[in-house]
Structures are given as structure tokens and as C-alpha cells.
Amino acid sequence: MTEKVHNTIIQKFRSITKNPHEYAKNLKEDGQLLAGYMCTHVPEEILYAGGIIPVRIISSHVSQGMTRSYMHETYCSFSHDCAYQGLAHNYDFLDLIASSSSCIHMGEAFNVWVRFAGFQEKSFLIPYPHIIETKFAGLLMKESYEAFRQFLEKLLKRPILDEEIENSIKIYNHTRRLLKRLWEFLRYEDSPITGPEVSTVTLASQLMDKREFNQMLEQLIQSLEVKPYKGPSGVRLMVSGGACDDMGIFDLIENLDYRANLIFVDSCTATRYFWFEVPEGRPDKLQAIAEGYIRRIPCPAKDNVPGTGEKKRFRFIQQFIEEFKPDGIVFLYQRFCSPQPLDVVALKPILGKLGIPSTEFELDTTLPITQFRTKLEAFLEMIKGVSP
Amino acid sequence: EGYPKPDLIWTTHLCSQHSKWYQEVSRRLGGIPLYAIDMIGGGNAEKDSKIVNYVSNQIEEGIRWLERITGREFSDELFIKSARNEIKCLVLWGNICALNRNSPAPLDERRLIALFPPALVDRTTDEAVQLYEALLNEVKNMVKTGQTVAPNQRYRIVYFGIAHTYGHPEMARILRDAGAEIVASVYTFGTCGNFRGIVDGRWSWDPIDPEWVEELDLSTRRKAIIELSKIVLGWPTWQGVRSYWALEQMARAMITEYQADGLLLAPSRSCETDFRNGYVGLQRIFKGQIPTIEYDSDQVDVRKMDLPGAKRKTELFVKLMEAHKRRHAR
Numbered sequence: 179m180t181e182k183v184h185n186t187i188i189q190k191f192r193s194i195t196k197n198p199h200e201y202a203k204n205l206k207e208d209g210q211l212l213a214g215y216m217c218t219h220v221p222e223e224i225l226y227a228g229g230i231i232p233v234r235i236i237s238s239h240v241s242q243g244m245t246r247s248y249m250h251e252t253y254c255s256f257s258h259d260c261a262y263q264g265l266a267h268n269y270d271f272l273d274l275i276a277s278s279s280s281c282i283h284m285g286e287a288f289n290v291w292v293r294f295a296g297f298q299e300k301s302f303l304i305p306y307p308h309i310i311e312t313k314f315a316g317l318l319m320k321e322s323y324e325a326f327r328q329f330l331e332k333l334l335k336r337p338i339l340d341e342e343i344e345n346s347i348k349i350y351n352h353t354r355r356l357l358k359r360l361w362e363f364l365r366y367e368d369s370p371i372t373g374p375e376v377s378t379v380t381l382a383s384q385l386m387d388k389r390e391f392n393q394m395l396e397q398l399i400q401s402l403e404v405k406p407y408k409g410p411s412g413v414r415l416m417v418s419g420g421a422c423d424d425m426g427i428f429d430l431i432e433n434l435d436y437r438a439n440l441i442f443v444d445s446c447t448a449t450r451y452f453w454f455e456v457p458e459g460r461p462d463k464l465q466a467i468a469e470g471y472i473r474r475i476p477c478p479a480k481d482n483v484p485g486t487g488e489k490k491r492f493r494f495i496q497q498f499i500e501e502f503k504p505d506g507i508v509f510l511y512q513r514f515c516s517p518q519p520l521d522v523v524a525l526k527p528i529l530g531k532l533g534i535p536s537t538e539f540e541l542d543t544t545l546p547i548t549q550f551r552t553k554l555e556a557f558l559e560m561i562k563g564v565s566p
Numbered sequence: 567e568g569y570p571k572p573d574l575i576w577t578t579h580l581c582s583q584h585s586k587w588y589q590e591v592s593r594r595l596g597g598i599p600l601y602a603i604d605m606i607g608g609g610n611a612e613k614d615s616k617i618v619n620y621v622s623n624q625i626e627e628g629i630r631w632l633e634r635i636t637g638r639e640f641s642d643e644l645f646i647k648s649a650r651n652e653i654k655c656l657v658l659w660g661n662i663c664a665l666n667r668n669s670p671a672p673l674d675e676r677r678l679i680a681l682f683p684p685a686l687v688d689r690t691t692d693e694a695v696q697l698y699e700a701l702l703n704e705v706k707n708m709v710k711t712g713q714t715v716a717p718n719q720r721y722r723i724v725y726f727g728i729a730h731t732y733g734h735p736e737m738a739r740i741l742r743d744a745g746a747e748i749v750a751s752v753y754t755f756g757t758c759g760n761f762r763g764i765v766d767g768r769w770s771w772d773p774i775d776p777e778w779v780e781e782l783d784l785s786t787r788r789k790a791i792i793e794l795s796k797i798v799l800g801w802p803t804w805q806g807v808r809s810y811w812a813l814e815q816m817a818r819a820m821i822t823e824y825q826a827d828g829l830l831l832a833p834s835r836s837c838e839t840d841f842r843n844g845y846v847g848l849q850r851i852f853k854g855q856i857p858t859i860e861y862d863s864d865q866v867d868v869r870k871m872d873l874p875g876a877k878r879k880t881e882l883f884v885k886l887m888e889a890h891k892r893r894h895a896r
């Protein structure tokens with residue numbers, strides 16, 4: 179019975195990640211206002227408090243040349259693909275789009291929507307720190323959120339009340355706690371759920387109305403708590419890198435000739451999206467949101483502790499290594515992304531000291547499955563110390 | 567041998583990787599203390615009090631960090647003097663560049679590149695101010711007497727891109743042989759030069775009166791920091807990094823104010839910020855209005871630049887300008 183519940187819910191999450199437009203259009207038909215967002219630094223809580231469902235713009239994975247005359251070819255495929263979604267009018271049903279000053283590539287994808295895809299009058303760019311750890315980042319964020327709130331209030335023709343924001347913070351924190359519980363199943367050898375399934379659920383959380391998502395995830399977790407041991411475990415692989423909404427790579431990891439388990443994903447489409455909480459019950463709601471977002475696992479583009487130059491993300495990565503005990507790390511980032519590989523250079527010696535091997539993969543619009551399979555299998559052979 | 571090992575690193579962070587270079591330098595040299603100032607520029611940043619305060623607060627905190635790291639007391643007197651010199655140099659350079667609106671333009675792009683390094687690396691000194699004051703007078707005199715370093719100026723070009731004609735003189739030669747000169751360039755004008763910028767919602771390349779610098783109230787550390795933040799946030803090169811509309815407006819104003827016959831876009835493949843992100847879009851916008859050409863350059867590895875292709879495009883660009891001029895002369 180629990181197996182059936184589990185499979186049905188997972189299937190529903192998977193279907194939403196495969197057909198995000200269909201899910202969003204259904205919400206629209208029910209009279210919901212929808213906001214597209216392009217970077218996870220957008221404070222979704224404010225949108226949600228205004229009765230607007232935030233929907234992350236993800237890629238289509240369609241091989242296309244259209245965006246090459248709008249964006250430079252050496253921008254990452256994720257940014258090109260998100261720009262394509264606008265130019266192809268796949269998201270015309272959105273009521274607005276929002277982004278925070280993010281990495282240059284995603285910033286340009288947002289610009290394409292604003293300039294060329296008809297979103298000029300219904301877009302908002304939130305000025306956001308490029309170094310998240312500065313002492314004054316919170317103040318700038320709070321002021322920017324206030325401007326965002328005013329923009330939304332004008333659009334909605336009504337104020338967004340503090341109580342509504344508080345309620346929204348609670349709903350979002352609940353999502354975060356549930357997702358964390360879900361990922362924690364993967365800490366154990368006998369996890370009743372797989373890494374690709376957990377990644378799919380996490381991606382779905384970025385596309386769904388959080389109330390509905392929370393209900394579904396609660397059901398899933400209940401079913402997992404009584405679900406029996408799945409079977410023998412394989413090599414434990416942790417993924418670290420940038421945005422990856424192609425679940426095919428995660429499925430591939432668990433379908434190699436050697437048995438491997440995906441046990442953690444440090445990326446903005448996975449744990450970086452939710453591994454923090456916004457303080458509840460604070461008198462200043464926007465300040466609270468700013469504090470919460472500062473506590474996130476930093477995006478490599480924004481990670482530079484003033485005074486030392488430390489990368490705070492590395493502390494998290496080391497913590498995850500201790501807790502999830504990977505046998506190997508797969509660095510997975512978008513081709514042409516600069517901040518991610520710059521971090522990889524510095525992470526490798528740390529992993530070397532910990533005795534954890536690593537390998538690197540660059541993502542493009544579509545996955546070169548055979549190449550990736552060969553390389554992953556060679557990596558597993560290296561870890562297992564076997565020859566083919 | 568390179569530079570001696572630094573005691574500390576003091577830098578800015580603007581694009582996605584700016585301060586990350588220095589994180590790597592710090593790591594490789596064993597952990598050099600690093601302070602990166604987040605310059606959240608773009609658009610009207612220098613007129614946005616929340617951004618000016620954000621940058622100023624970081625600089626003020628950075629001064630306290632400098633005192634801790636060096637064990638030395640920070641001299642406000644020296645700081646205020648150097649801040650005024652710095653702002654003066656930036657304004658003077660803007661005035662020098664603005665003289666290229668004359669026809670013939672007194673300076674070409676390669677000369678501008680050769681003349682701006684003191685403003686880049688040494689602009690806090692009295693000597694730098696004196697140098698640029700003298701240069702401004704000299705260039706004014708060139709304009710008055712009709713002198714120019716490039717006498718044959720049949721076509722005036724506005725250029726967006728990093729200074730690749732210095733590394734590739736053959737590219738500049740193709741233009742010069744055809745009587746085409748880059749008379750205005752965002753990189754050489756705006757990397758260490760200031761102009762009036764956004765005025766009433768429109769970009770202006772009008773220079774700032776150098777006397778304005780003398781009137782600035784820099785009587786306290788905070789006031790000097792704020793003025794410094796504003797002037798740096800107002801750099802044209804930084805406007806386009808985060809703001810497509812500022813980049814577009816700068817191009818529009820430059821084409822008009824410098825009476826351009828053509829727009830040359832040569833982004834560096836190694837720079838993902840202002841010079842790359844707007845180019846393709848700029849080409850889309852301007853190509854129907856003015857002869858426009860775009861090719862990639864590369865500042866890090868010259869082998870990555872398609873030189874023969876760029877040359878052919880440049881030759882075509884000259885022909886386009888010729889045809890455009892002829893059509894408008896009718």
C-alpha cells in the first residue's frame with residue numbers, strides 16, 4: 179500500500195517537472211496570478227503573500243538557434259534555454275516576471291524577456307548584493323524588497339499586509355523543513371527513496387503552489403517512514419555545481435553498469451534552493467526574509483566573505499560530506515559558467531585531503547548520455563579500484 | 567617573476583567572477599587577507615541612495631579592516647586629498663574624451679588607450695591631476711587649431727568593446743587606410759572617466775565641469791566616501807554590466823553626439839559582462855539605423871580571435887559606411 183502511495187506521488191511530481199506549463203496553466207485557469215522567476219534569490223514569500231504563485235522558469239531542453247541572435251553564444255545553455263522560453267512565448271500566461279541581480283548569464287536571460295518577449299511593463303529586477311556576506315547586504319536587500327513589495331501592491335491594487343507575509347514565511351519554511359526531511363533519508367544506506375526521486379520532488383517544489391506541494395510531500399514522507407529497505411546500496415555519489423533541471427543526469431547516475439546512489443545535490447535547483455529558514459514572528463518581515471536568504475548556501479557568484487575572501491559554501495559542502503558520507507563527488511555545472519569551475523579549482527585540494535575522488539561534467543542544452551555514461555563508469559571503477 | 571607577494575588584496579566585485587580571481591590569488595599565495603567591495607552598479611546606481619549607501623558602508627567598514635590588517639592608523643587627511651585628486655582625474659579624462667566630438671576628432675582610439683593608464687593606476691596623486699590638466703589644455707589647443715593625430719577622417723566610428731586595437735594594430739590599420747577612425751569608445755572613455763550620465767532619464771556624454779570637483783564637500787571621511795562611491799558607480803563601463811537600458815542609451819547618445827557614421831561592436835570572449843551581454847542586442851537594435859558590425863575579440867588569448875574573419879568584416883564595414891554616406895548625401 180505504502181509503495182503504491184509513494185509511486186503515485188512521485189509520479190505526480192515527475193509529471194509536473196516534465197510539464198511545468200500544463201501545471202501552471204491549470205493554476206491560471208483556476209484564477210491564480212502567476213509570477214515567473216529566474217533566480218532563487220527572488221523572495222518568493224512576498225509574491226505568495228500577495229496571492230501570486232511563483233513559478234521558476236526552467237529550460238525546455240529543446241535544441242534551438244533562436245537565442246543566438248539575442249545573447250552571446252558563450253552564455254550558458256541554461257540562460258539561453260530560459261531566454262528561449264520567453265522568445266518562444268511558452269510562458270505568455272504569466273502575469274509578471276521577477277529576478278534579482280543574479281549572475282550575468284541569467285541576468286541577460288531576464289533582459290531578453292524584458293526587451294524582446296513582451297514583458298517590459300510586467301517585470302521587476304530586484305537590486306541584490308553580489309556578495310551575500312557583507313555586513314550591509316541585509317540592509318540593501320530589505321530596501322530592495324520594500325521596492326518590490328510596492329511594485330506588487332501597485333500591480334495588485336491593494337496592500338500586501340505584514341500578516342500575509344508572516345503566513346507566507348511559515349508556509350515556505352514548512353516546505354523547507356519537509357524537503358530537508360526528505361533529503362535526510364538519503365543519509366542512510368537503506369534509504370526508501372532514491373536521489374533522482376528526491377531531486378525531482380525538489381524541482382517540483384519550485385514550480386508548484388507551496389500549499390499543494392506541502393500536502394503532497396507530507397503524504398510522501400509519511401509513506402516513506404513506513405516503507406521498507408530498498409535493497410543493496412552502491413557507490414555513494416554527491417553532486418555539486420550549478421543549476422541543473424535535467425533529471426536525466428541523475429537517473430543516469432543510478433542506472434550505470436556499477437551500482438551507484440545519488441545521495442546529495444548541492445545546486446540552486448536542489449538543496450541551495452531550500453537549505454535555510456526565514457526567521458518567524460519578527461516585527462520586521464522584510465528584514466526577516468533578508469536574514470533568511472543571507473543564511474542560504476551561497477551561490478558561487480556571490481560568495482566572498484569580506485576580510486578573508488573565504489568561500490562560505492565550502493563550509494556547507496564539508497558539512498554535507500560529513501553527514502552524507504559520499505564516496506565521490508561529481509562536479510556538474512553549465513558549460514560557460516565561470517563562478518562554478520572557479521570554485522572547483524579550490525575545492526579539489528580540500529577533497530584531496532579528505533581522500534574523496536571527484537570528476538567534472540559540463541551541462542549543455544541536451545545531455546550526451548553515452549559520453550557521460552562512459553565517464554561516470556570510469557569514475558566508479560576508479561572509486562571501486564576495479565578494472566573493466 | 568611577477569608581482570611581489572601582496573600583504574593584502576583590496577578589490578571590487580561587479581561581474582560574477584570579478585573578486586573570485588582574487589580569491590584564487592589569495593588561496594594560491596597561502597591565504598592573503600582579501601576585502602572585496604560589492605559594486606552593485608548599473609543604470610542609475612550613482613543616483614540611487616540605497617546603492618550609494620551600500621557601497622559607502624562597505625568602504626567605511628573596509629577602512630576599519632585596513633587598520634586592523636596593517637596595524638596602521640588611517641589618515642583622513644591623506645584620504646580626502648587623494649579622493650579629490652581621484653575625482654578630478656576622472657572628470658578631466660571625461661573632458662579630454664569629450665573633445666573628440668569635434669570634427670576632426672583630435673585623438674584616435676589608440677592614442678586614448680595610450681593616455682589613460684595614469685588615470686587607471688595612479689589617479690590619486692597631484693602629478694596625475696597636473697598631467698591631465700596639461701593634457702586637457704593641449705587637446706583643447708589641438709581643437710582650436712584643427713590639429714588631429716589622424717588627419718584623414720572620412721568616417722567616424724563609435725566603438726563598444728575592450729581596447730583590442732592596441733593589441734591588434736592591423737585592425738586599426740584597415741580602418742585608418744580607409745579614412746575611418748574610432749572617435750568614441752565606451753571602454754577608453756568610461757573605464758576611468760566620468761560624464762554627466764543619466765540626466766532626466768536620458769544618457770548624456772557631456773563632460774562635467776572640473777570646477778565642480780573643487781566645490782565638492784569632502785570635509786569628512788563619510789562625505790569623501792560617498793562622493794567617491796557616486797563617481798565610481800557612475801562610470802560608463804559599469805553602467806552596462808547590469809543594465810541593458812543604460813547600455814542602449816549610452817550607445818544611442820554616443821552615436822548622436824559624436825556624429826557617428828558606423829557602430830563597431832567587438833566584445834571580448836573572455837569578458838562576460840558589459841561588453842558581451844549587450845552586443846548582440848545592440849546589433850539587433852542599431853543595424854537598421856546605422857552601419858553596424860560585430861566580431862569577437864579576445865583579451866586573454868589572442869589566438870582565440872578570428873583575425874582574418876574580423877578583417878573581412880571590417881573591410882565590409884567600411885564599404886557599408888561608404889554606401890550609407892552616399893545614400894544620405896543624395
